[in-house]
Amino acid sequence: MRKVQIGDVISIHCVGKISSGEVFEDTFGGDPFVFEVGSPEIIPGLSEAVLGMTEGEERDVVIPKEKAFGERDENLIRSIPRDALNLDVEPAPGLLINLIVDTPQGEMTFPAIVVDVTPYEIVLDLNPPLAGEDLYFKIRLVKILNEPEESMIL
Numbered sequence: 001m002r003k004v005q006i007g008d009v010i011s012i013h014c015v016g017k018i019s020s021g022e023v024f025e026d027t028f029g030g031d032p033f034v035f036e037v038g039s040p041e042i043i044p045g046l047s048e049a050v051l052g053m054t055e056g057e058e059r060d061v062v063i064p065k066e067k068a069f070g071e072r073d074e075n076l077i078r079s080i081p082r083d084a085l086n087l088d089v090e091p092a093p094g095l096l097i098n099l100i101v102d103t104p105q106g107e108m109t110f111p112a113i114v115v116d117v118t119p120y121e122i123v124l125d126l127n128p129p130l131a132g133e134d135l136y137f138k139i140r141l142v143k144i145l146n147e148p149e150e151s152m153i154l
Contacts, residue, residue, distance in 0.1 A: 001054045002144055006038040010050060011142040018133045032142045043068045045135070053141040063135040072132035079121045091117045096129070 004010055011032040016025035027033050037047045045063030053059065065071060087097065095114040100107055116123040 004037055004050050004053045004141065004144060006047070006051070007146075008037045009034065009145045010037060011145060012050065013140045013142060015138045017136045018130065019136070024130065028140075034145065043135075046137070049137065049139060050141060053139075055141055055143055058138065058140045061137050061139065063137065065132055065134050068133065068135045069128040069131040072127050076126040077115060077123065078126060079123050082117070082120055082122050085122060091122050093117065097124075099124075099126075 011034045013027045013032050014025060015023060015028060017023050025033075035042050035046075037050060039047070043063065045061075045067030048067065049059065049061040049063060082091075085091070085097070089095070091097075091114050093114055093116060097112050097114065099110045099112050101110060110126060111129065112124040112126050113129065114122060115125050
């Protein structure tokens with residue numbers, strides 16, 4: 001039976017939790033998560049966790065924060081003028097907003113959490129929401145979606 005390798009496109013079902021037991025991801029009730037193993041868009045620990053799995057196999061894994069979203073960085077907590085944001089809702093602590101920033105590579109979206117609001121400023125936490133957390137996953141490999149390259153017969 002074929003095993004997952006770097007570069008494979010796979011579909012998985014998973015439940016992801018943090019150490020408190022809070023669930024941040026659960027695909028078992030819906031569509032599986034599809035991704036390329038080793039892609040830079042995927043946290044390294046998830047790609048490593050699925051390597052060698054076969055279709056139908058289940059694993060429980062712990063992904064340390066260093067292989068997930070890293071440590072929290074207090075330098076990523078920033079104050080900006082309140083009028084710098086055009087929000088459809090009144091900002092309040094805990095509100096998740098998506099900042100759209102023009103970069104040389106084009107528009108990029110960054111999630112930010114409102115930490116504090118004053119009459120003049122909004123304090124934003126630009127850390128990924130799961131930064132500083134070890135992640136606990138139950139993973140089931142649904143399918144390896146790409147076909148292996150055929151061996152050439154010489």
